[in-house]
Amino acid sequence: MTARALPGKDGGAPPVRTVAPGRNYGALAPALVAAAIALLPIAVVVGIALSGDGSDWPHLVRNVLPQATGATLLLLVLVAAGTASIGVTSAWMVVAYDFPFRKVLAWVLVLPLAVPPYLAAYAFAEFLHFSGPVQSTFRALTGHVSPRDYWFPEIRSTYGAAIVLSMVLYPYVYLTSRVVFIMQGRHIGDAARTLGAAPLKVLWAVLLPVARPAIVAGVALVLMETLNDIGASKYLGVPTLTYSVYTTWLNRGSLEGAAQIAVLMLIIVFAVLMMEKWARRQQRFHVGRGSQMNARPPRVKLTGARAALATLATTAPVVCGFGIPLYVFGDYASRRLYQLTEPDLLDALFNSVVVAASAAIITVFVALLLIHAARLDKSRPVAAVTRLAMIGYALPGTVLGLGLLFTLAFIDNSIDAWMRDMFGVSTGLIFTGSAAAVVLVCSIRFLALAEGAVRGGIEKLPPHIDEAARSLGRSPTRSATSVLLPLLRPAVFTAAVLVFVDTVKELSATILLRPFGFNTLATSVFEDASRGVPEDGAMAALAIIATAIIPVVLLSGALTRDRDANL
Amino acid sequence: MFVSKGRLSAGIAGAAIAAGVAFAPAAASAEGTVNIYSYRQPDLIKPLLDAFTAETGIETQVLFLDSGIDERIAAEGSNSPADLIFTVDIGRLQGAKDAGVTQPVENAAINDNIPPQYRDSEGHWFGLTTRGRVVYASRDRVEQDTITYEELADPKWKGRICIRSGQHVYNIALFASMVAHHGADYAETWLTGLKENLARKPDGNDRAQAKAIHAGECDLGLGNTYYVGLMQNNEKEPEQKEWAASMKVLFPNSGDRGTHVNVSGMALAKHAPNRENAVKLMEFLASAEGQEIYAERVYEYPIGPGTQPSDTVKAFGEMKPDTLPLEDIAANRKTASELVDKVGFDAGPSS
Numbered sequence: 039m040t041a042r043a044l045p046g047k048d049g050g051a052p053p054v055r056t057v058a059p060g061r062n063y064g065a066l067a068p069a070l071v072a073a074a075i076a077l078l079p080i081a082v083v084v085g086i087a088l089s090g091d092g093s094d095w096p097h098l099v100r101n102v103l104p105q106a107t108g109a110t111l112l113l114l115v116l117v118a119a120g121t122a123s124i125g126v127t128s129a130w131m132v133v134a135y136d137f138p139f140r141k142v143l144a145w146v147l148v149l150p151l152a153v154p155p156y157l158a159a160y161a162f163a164e165f166l167h168f169s170g171p172v173q174s175t176f177r178a179l180t181g182h183v184s185p186r187d188y189w190f191p192e193i194r195s196t197y198g199a200a201i202v203l204s205m206v207l208y209p210y211v212y213l214t215s216r217v218v219f220i221m222q223g224r225h226i227g228d229a230a231r232t233l234g235a236a237p238l239k240v241l242w243a244v245l246l247p248v249a250r251p252a253i254v255a256g257v258a259l260v261l262m263e264t265l266n267d268i269g270a271s272k273y274l275g276v277p278t279l280t281y282s283v284y285t286t287w288l289n290r291g292s293l294e295g296a297a298q299i300a301v302l303m304l305i306i307v308f309a310v311l312m313m314e315k316w317a318r319r320q321q322r323f324h325v326g327r328g329s330q331m332n333a334r335p336p337r338v339k340l341t342g343a344r345a346a347l348a349t350l351a352t353t354a355p356v357v358c359g360f361g362i363p364l365y366v367f368g369d370y371a372s373r374r375l376y377q378l379t380e381p382d383l384l385d386a387l388f389n390s391v392v393v394a395a396s397a398a399i400i401t402v403f404v405a406l407l408l409i410h411a412a413r414l415d416k417s418r419p420v421a422a423v424t425r426l427a428m429i430g431y432a433l434p435g436t437v438l439g440l441g442l443l444f445t446l447a448f449i450d451n452s453i454d455a456w457m458r459d460m461f462g463v464s465t466g467l468i469f470t471g472s473a474a475a476v477v478l479v480c481s482i483r484f485l486a487l488a489e490g491a492v493r494g495g496i497e498k499l500p501p502h503i504d505e506a507a508r509s510l511g512r513s514p515t516r517s518a519t520s521v522l523l524p525l526l527r528p529a530v531f532t533a534a535v536l537v538f539v540d541t542v543k544e545l546s547a548t549i550l551l552r553p554f555g556f557n558t559l560a561t562s563v564f565e566d567a568s569r570g571v572p573e574d575g576a577m578a579a580l581a582i583i584a585t586a587i588i589p590v591v592l593l594s595g596a597l598t599r600d601r602d603a604n605l
Numbered sequence: 606m607f608v609s610k611g612r613l614s615a616g617i618a619g620a621a622i623a624a625g626v627a628f629a630p631a632a633a634s635a636e637g638t639v640n641i642y643s644y645r646q647p648d649l650i651k652p653l654l655d656a657f658t659a660e661t662g663i664e665t666q667v668l669f670l671d672s673g674i675d676e677r678i679a680a681e682g683s684n685s686p687a688d689l690i691f692t693v694d695i696g697r698l699q700g701a702k703d704a705g706v707t708q709p710v711e712n713a714a715i716n717d718n719i720p721p722q723y724r725d726s727e728g729h730w731f732g733l734t735t736r737g738r739v740v741y742a743s744r745d746r747v748e749q750d751t752i753t754y755e756e757l758a759d760p761k762w763k764g765r766i767c768i769r770s771g772q773h774v775y776n777i778a779l780f781a782s783m784v785a786h787h788g789a790d791y792a793e794t795w796l797t798g799l800k801e802n803l804a805r806k807p808d809g810n811d812r813a814q815a816k817a818i819h820a821g822e823c824d825l826g827l828g829n830t831y832y833v834g835l836m837q838n839n840e841k842e843p844e845q846k847e848w849a850a851s852m853k854v855l856f857p858n859s860g861d862r863g864t865h866v867n868v869s870g871m872a873l874a875k876h877a878p879n880r881e882n883a884v885k886l887m888e889f890l891a892s893a894e895g896q897e898i899y900a901e902r903v904y905e906y907p908i909g910p911g912t913q914p915s916d917t918v919k920a921f922g923e924m925k926p927d928t929l930p931l932e933d934i935a936a937n938r939k940t941a942s943e944l945v946d947k948v949g950f951d952a953g954p955s956s
Binding site: 101163167184185186192194272274275277285287288290291293373374443447450451454464466470549550553554555564566568569570571574 | 640646666667670671672673676677680682683686696770774806807809810812822832842939952
């Protein structure tokens with residue numbers, strides 16, 4: 039083993055690039071198994087799509103897809119532009135300038151991540167409704183009485199949905215770009231500054247190009263969340279492709295047609311992923327964490343009106359993405375304080391936390407496995423399989439849930455039949471009838487989040503850091519765990535938090551796969567919302583936000599500490 | 606080291622044990638249980654199920670789903686724990702039968718309590734309550750006290766009607782009844798006319814239409830009868846009482862074929878492990894007592910001979926239900942859904 043891990047005869051070839059006969063099956067096999075499990079439900083969906091006869095398509099092509107594709111693309115473009123500009127601007131502000139409340143804002147800016155898009159959509163619609171505070175104030179000021187007296191922008195539109203989604207999804211871009219700004223700020227930023235460039239010029243000419251892969255990675259996550267969203271776009275009346283998946287299935291009784299649209303969407307996503315990979319391939323940059331980095335990056339101190347403007351600009355996204363939902367649901371919840379002590383709420387809270395923690399652990403572990411395998415074996419098939427395993431994120435939750443339901447039920451029934459034959463014992467539904475299915479579907483769904491975060495972390499490290507250990511005789515897996523893993527701590531933590539938070543917010547797959555008597559916070563909010571009384575679910579909605587906030591705050595704190603320790 | 610391999614494995618094992626303890630699957634086929642897969646929220650059917658348990662000692666478990674009950678039962682196959690399917694909307698009842706996840710029930714007690722037009726001719730599903738799809742009209746701005754669905758396409762209502770998404774099951778059923786009565790061509794013209802009369806893009810739920818009438822955004826709204834009762838009696842959000850008070854309920858087509866009604870109903874799952882108990886629950890639900898508890902809780906109309914709706918519901922006025930068989934509505938749902946897409950209904954009025 040030791041001998042195999044040593045560099046080749048000439049001593050110069052990096053052992054990482056070694057392919058067969060040095061192929062490390064011990065590390066590859068678990069990764070490939072994990073990838074196969076993640077791919078199974080997706081393969082089932084593709085199978086359903088292929089089993090269709092295409093009879094839905096004349097109607098879809100004539101009356102549905104032109105509008106749905108147009109609305110989806112417009113939404114994607116707007117949300118990408120919105121999240122990129124908000125995320126990058128706010129990250130740059132808190133890294134490069136000093137202004138009142140900067141320190142608080144630096145972590146508060148992450149908070150909208152805790153708000154599920156479907157709750158944000160409801161809150162925005164209530165807040166901006168005719169009888170909501172905004173329009174009421176407007177009428178009081180202008181003396182208007184009827185909604186027909188004046189024009190007010192319509193939140194229930196593609197533009198409205200783009201605003202809502204941008205306000206809760208920009209933290210993905212904020213998180214990824216802030217890390218790069220902090221790490222790169224010293225090095226090349228300083229070089230540019232010594233040549234006389236102003237901070238803004240440094241941003242445009244130097245830092246943005248360097249941060250592009252990180253920004254694109256963040257935006258790619260945003261786009262997949264936008265694409266798979268059904269709650270917000272349905273509530274705000276945007277006829278997206280995902281919405282037509284549901285109407286084709288539920289109103290026209292064609293699961294095959296629905297699966298075909300979903301597969302079409304997967305192709306779009308694959309294109310997006312390729313785009314992201316392409317963007318990342320443009321540059322390789324690694325940060326040597328030298329001693330000079332212990333100095334704080336110099337922040338330009340803003341004063342007077344400019345300071346106020348900076349505070350205002352960085353506060354606005356938090357007020358919109360977090361403040362408005364908190365205000366709307368807080369108002370309803372304040373009239374339902376008795377719900378706080380109801381066992382149902384505590385039960386749902388417990389289930390949410392356990393499912394989210396389990397999914398986070400499993401997902402991060404699998405992401406590490408996949409990335410380790412891809413580093414060890416640079417062959418195309420391994421790269422392709424590990425990439426493909428991520429695309430579950432882009433499927434509407436219900437569709438992925440159905441794929442997993444059919445898969446698990448088939449496995450359960452096969453085991454049951456075999457046990458009956460062999461031992462005369464019925465094992466029933468082992469996976470389908472338990473919350474393991476819920477943990478599994480969330481793990482598959484959010485694998486892309488964990489993989490993205492861990493990969494981002496690895497790419498920031500010097501490339502051959504673990505090879506030093508390997509040249510000293512450690513096996514690839516041992517050098518990865520003893521050298522890489524400790525350095526990846528912030529990235530692993532980020533990955534776990536992102537998966538935890540998204541699992542707490544997850545609704546559509548959970549509701550399909552859960553067993554009897556199993557409520558999460560998200561499903562209990564939905565039960566009330568679907569009865570037409572979302573206000574009764576306000577307390578559970580706040581609990582979702584609160585449960586998600588804790589790790590988000592820890593994450594923000596950890597990232598700040600990481601910077602202080604290393605910069 | 607933050608995550609040593611050992612600690613990571615320990616963490617996973619710990620989470621797995623916690624998950625195992627927390628999620629031990631409920632014994633699905635224990636004695637004296639009925640397992641219900643429901644599209645109706647547990648909160649709505651709880652009083653009814655509690656009354657059943659009090660009377661028979663048989664426990665019930667409810668799994669609420671938003672979609673996919675048929676797919677789930679089909680996938681679970683002969684091991685499925687589902688005994689009963691609970692749902693609203695004829696499309697879903699018929700859909701369950703078409704998906705092959707139901708079994709017929711031939712039971713005199715049930716059949717006596719449910720008129721033939723409200724149950725499947727082969728006994729695969731049974732309606733329990735009905736709800737009318739009615740017109741909410743502003744008390745201040747609408748003079749007339751009668752209306753027809755056909756009339757909603759009349760240009761005199763231009764810019765005055767509010768409605769939820771055309772693809773919502775309640776609207777699909779109403780539009781399907783228009784297709785059944787008048788044919789697809791008429792329905793298409795009618796839908797276009799209705800769309801052009803809308804005050805805004807279809808959105809929200811039925812209650813939001815009442816809110817919009819109260820706010821003055823529109824004069825007419827389409828909604829189900831029971832929302833009126835829910836709003837009138839909403840103690841937690843008293844504002845909704847004002848919405849209800851600002852409008853009157855018009856039962857469309859009272860002068861001719863009657864108002865379009867949809868049902869809430871039940872079906873026996875194909876592989877029901879507790880078949881006997883499930884049929885007992887079906888008998889209870891179909892009984893006059895069961896129907897009245899149910900109808901009272903949800904402000905719907907019980908359908909059995911001799912049953913009475915609650916006082917709140919009676920106060921809406923007399924409802925004459927359209928006698929079109931529900932199976933005909935189910936058969937035209939797909940056409941209705943396609944027409945909604947075809948006329949671009951959900952995009953709202955063109956000007």
